[in-house]
Amino acid sequence: xxxxxxxxxxxxxxxxxxxxxxxxxxxxxxxxxxxxxxxxxxxxxxxxxxxxxxxxxxxxxxxxxxxxxxxxxxxxxxxxxxxxxxxxxxxxxxxxxxxxxxxxxxxxxxxxxxxxxxxxxxxxxxxxxxxxxxxxxxxxxxxxxxxxxxxxxxxxxxxxxxxxxxxxxxxxxxxxxxxxxxxxxxxxxxxxxxxxxxxxxxxxxxxxxxxxxxxxxxxxxxxxxxxxxxxxxxxxxxxxxxxxxxxxxxxxxxxxxxxxxxxxxxxxxxxxxxxxxxxxxxxxxxxxxxxxxxxxxxxxxxxxxxxxxxxxxxxxxxxxxxxxxxxxxxxxxxxxxxxxxxxxxxxxxxxxxxxxxxxxxxxxxxxxxxxxxxxxxxxxx
Amino acid sequence: xxxxxxxxxxxxxxxxxxxxxxxxxxxxxxxxxxxxxxxxxxxxxxxxxxxxxxxxxxxxxxxxxxxxxxxxxxxxxxxxxxxxxxxxxxxxxxxxxxxxxxxxxxxxxxxxxxxxxxxxxxxxxxxxxxxxxxxxxxxxxxxxxxxxxxxxxxxxxxxxxxxxxxxxxxxxxxxxxxxxxxxxxxxxxxxxxxxxxxxxxxxxxxxxxxxxxxxxxxxxxxxxxxxxxxxxxxxxxxxxxxxxxxxxxxxxxxxxxxxxxxxxxxxxxxxxxxxxxxxxxxxxxxxxxxxxxxxxxxxxxxxxxxxxxxxxxxxxxxxxxxxxxxxxxxxxxxxxxxxxxxxxxxxxxxxxxxxxxxxxxxxxxxxxxxxxxxxxxxxxx
Numbered sequence: 155x156x157x158x159x160x161x162x163x164x165x166x167x168x169x170x171x172x173x174x175x176x177x178x179x180x181x182x183x184x185x186x187x188x189x190x191x192x193x194x195x196x197x198x199x200x201x202x203x204x205x206x207x208x209x210x211x212x213x214x215x216x217x218x219x220x221x222x223x224x225x226x227x228x229x230x231x232x233x234x235x236x237x238x239x240x241x242x243x244x245x246x247x248x249x250x251x252x253x254x255x256x257x258x259x260x261x262x263x264x265x266x267x268x269x270x271x272x273x274x275x276x277x278x279x280x281x282x283x284x285x286x287x288x289x290x291x292x293x294x295x296x297x298x299x300x301x302x303x304x305x306x307x308x309x310x311x312x313x314x315x316x317x318x319x320x321x322x323x324x325x326x327x328x329x330x331x332x333x334x335x336x337x338x339x340x341x342x343x344x345x346x347x348x349x350x351x352x353x354x355x356x357x358x359x360x361x362x363x364x365x366x367x368x369x370x371x372x373x374x375x376x377x378x379x380x381x382x383x384x385x386x387x388x389x390x391x392x393x394x395x396x397x398x399x400x401x402x403x404x405x406x407x408x409x410x411x412x413x414x415x416x417x418x419x420x421x422x423x424x425x426x427x428x429x430x431x432x433x434x435x436x437x438x439x440x441x442x443x444x445x446x447x448x449x450x451x452x453x454x455x456x457x458x459x460x461x462x463x464x465x466x467x468x469x470x471x472x473x474x475x476x477x478x479x480x481x482x483x484x485x486x487x488x489x490x491x492x493x494x495x496x497x498x499x500x501x502x503x504x505x506x507x508x509x510x511x512x513x514x515x516x517x518x519x520x521x522x523x524x525x526x527x528x529x530x531x532x533x534x535x
Numbered sequence: 536x537x538x539x540x541x542x543x544x545x546x547x548x549x550x551x552x553x554x555x556x557x558x559x560x561x562x563x564x565x566x567x568x569x570x571x572x573x574x575x576x577x578x579x580x581x582x583x584x585x586x587x588x589x590x591x592x593x594x595x596x597x598x599x600x601x602x603x604x605x606x607x608x609x610x611x612x613x614x615x616x617x618x619x620x621x622x623x624x625x626x627x628x629x630x631x632x633x634x635x636x637x638x639x640x641x642x643x644x645x646x647x648x649x650x651x652x653x654x655x656x657x658x659x660x661x662x663x664x665x666x667x668x669x670x671x672x673x674x675x676x677x678x679x680x681x682x683x684x685x686x687x688x689x690x691x692x693x694x695x696x697x698x699x700x701x702x703x704x705x706x707x708x709x710x711x712x713x714x715x716x717x718x719x720x721x722x723x724x725x726x727x728x729x730x731x732x733x734x735x736x737x738x739x740x741x742x743x744x745x746x747x748x749x750x751x752x753x754x755x756x757x758x759x760x761x762x763x764x765x766x767x768x769x770x771x772x773x774x775x776x777x778x779x780x781x782x783x784x785x786x787x788x789x790x791x792x793x794x795x796x797x798x799x800x801x802x803x804x805x806x807x808x809x810x811x812x813x814x815x816x817x818x819x820x821x822x823x824x825x826x827x828x829x830x831x832x833x834x835x836x837x838x839x840x841x842x843x844x845x846x847x848x849x850x851x852x853x854x855x856x857x858x859x860x861x862x863x864x865x866x867x868x869x870x871x872x873x874x875x876x877x878x879x880x881x882x883x884x885x886x887x888x889x890x891x892x893x894x895x896x897x898x899x900x901x902x903x904x905x906x907x908x909x910x911x912x913x914x915x916x
Contacts, residue, residue, distance in 0.1 A: 175748070203542055303553035307553070358744075363597060
């Protein structure tokens with residue numbers, strides 16, 4: 155696989171025009187932004203670990219995109235990517251994150267006490283609650299670019315940190331490459347197991363190299379706190395449980411994350427974070443909080459209402475099927491989560507989900523009773 | 536995508552054991568050969584274009600292989616790969632090509648007049664005849680490693696060369712990215728169209744980057760001579776026609792190839808060739824002649840005979856289904872071709888096919904009449 159420093163220098167023997175990708179059939183954020191002038195300016199640059207412009211954009215060149223779904227089309231290979239290639243990534247970030255400017259500051263708030271309510275979503279409608287985010291460990295390259303040595307170091311550090319968790323967070327690590335058949339089956343039944351990526355978006359960026367080396371799943375004994383190691387990001391952290399007590403889910407999420415962060419710091423490793431981009435992750439779409447908080451909720455009547463899409467938009471929420479992104483809803487059950495990631499804090503985003511879902515359930519009950527929901531329509535948040 | 540000089544130097548911060556791939560579950564030629572010692576010795580090297588050891592082996596690390604099919608598990612990124620990483624490639628080549636030693640010389644013979652017979656294979660049995668090979672253009676990196684600028688330069692040179700052919704070779708180029716629907720339909724109907732690779736073996740080596748940029752198909756008006764540009768190799772050259780006149784197919788193959796080579800030489804870009812490895816191609820399995828000469832032949836009775844496999848081995852032939860490698864035969868029709876690539880010349884390999892298929896058709900006819908074939912079983916060639 156090419157695009158390192160030596161080959162990048164060799165490519166300089168060709169003009170920028172000769173190397174500039176053909177983006178005429180493309181519809182993704184990178185293709186909207188990358189002009190041939192920008193390509194000319196950035197093509198001789200590299201980050202300290204050797205990630206180049208062609209590395210950043212390869213996934214977007216190889217995957218023209220979809221007329222309806224706007225993919226990002228570029229990834230970071232290390233923390234410095236967002237700085238060295240800011241001419242490309244700043245406009246991508248602005249377009250993707252609702253006008254977020256290069257001078258804007260992002261607020262991090264992982265104090266669950268700042269969340270209001272959230273413990274009383276009606277479990278007759280809200281079937282399950284979940285919060286996930288990602289974390290990158292400073293000093294290591296990101297999944298598109300890291301070597302086996304780096305990936306294994308991340309795994310070692312992560313497993314050490316996770317193994318020292320106690321109480322409700324006490325758990326066990328299952329390395330993908332030496333899982334027993336029973337362990338694998340159990341993890342599948344629990345809906346915890348992640349597989350080698352098949353999405354061409356991920357494969358084209360190099361994230362699946364050396365699979366399944368140094369990849370694994372850790373979860374606590376209660377099966378309410380789960381960490382994926384070396385999948386799309388260094389760490390993906392998930393808190394979840396049945397029912398509608400989002401407050402508890404979020405509290406566990408914050409406590410767990412903060413504890414893990416403390417354990418990493420004890421070993422002189424921090425998470426990648428800065429006051430402009432918040433938590434730095436592989437995909438620009440996950441910058442800021444990297445947080446997706448959501449519920450599986452029954453909304454058979456509301457989802458058929460003509461105002462459903464508009465209501466979601468005003469509440470800054472998005473819908474997905476219960477199989478995850480790009481799946482269809484089954485039996486009127488939807489995955490409803492925050493649409494934003496950057497420019498709002500964790501507490502603010504979870505508050506939107508809590509308040510928004512509360513309102514959606516109220517609307518559903520009204521429609522069940524044959525009543526109107528007009529007076530419940532919210533303002534744009 | 537990483538692995539250039541800067542990132543390769545970065546990786547040297549990690550110890551050999553930390554970077555050495557886990558090959559415990561692997562069954563491919565690379566995994567059989569690559570020891571920790573070889574990895575330690577080669578890991579800080581790079582070719583002049585910046586291709587590194589990890590680049591060479593990535594496809595074999597990502598694709599452990601199959602218990603029954605021995606894949607190669609390594610690729611070249613440029614001509615120099617075979618020299619810089621000879622400590623890995625030489626034993627792989629020896630194992631794959633029947634004991635071919637690092638000091639052996641390979642003979643090239645593209646003089647079709649040296650072929651004996653081959654114009655009289657019975658068309659009641661031999662349905663079609665085909666010869667294919669690959670060629671790499673000196674001075675450019677190979678498909679796993681080349682940049683868009685290089686790939687486009689290869690396309691431009693190739694199209695210029697092919698468009699200057701005349702007589703039986705006069706033809707037209709169809710670039711993948713600007714094909715009309717009608718052209719696409721026709722090429723599919725002719726069985727000429729190649730698609731973006733889906734095999735994980737190819738994808739993991741980086742060959743599908745920037746698809747379909749600078750890829751295309753050229754064929755002559757008679758549809759008997761076809762060239763693929765920038766698929767698995769810079770050029771794949773195919774001569775084919777219905778029936779059993781392999782002599783004619785091979786004549787056209789040799790004449791066409793020689794003409795194309797002359798035109799490239801005039802532009803100071805000959806084909807990659809040396810007296811040890813013959814024609815240098817992306818996959819070590821195609822070194823030497825890169826030639827697969829074969830027929831589609833009806834052998835319903837012989838294929839059920841207990842000695843079928845042994846006969847093929849003795850004749851230095853291999854069987855495939857008519858859908859290509861790894862497909863099953865349909866209706867007793869097999870694709871029979873030479874098993875060897877390196878260590879014997881083009882004429883010798885096609886001679887094996889011509890003589891071998893002739894013998895097998897004789898055997899089939901005997902079996903049809905209920906006669907024994909024991910007296911016809913050949914000695915090991």
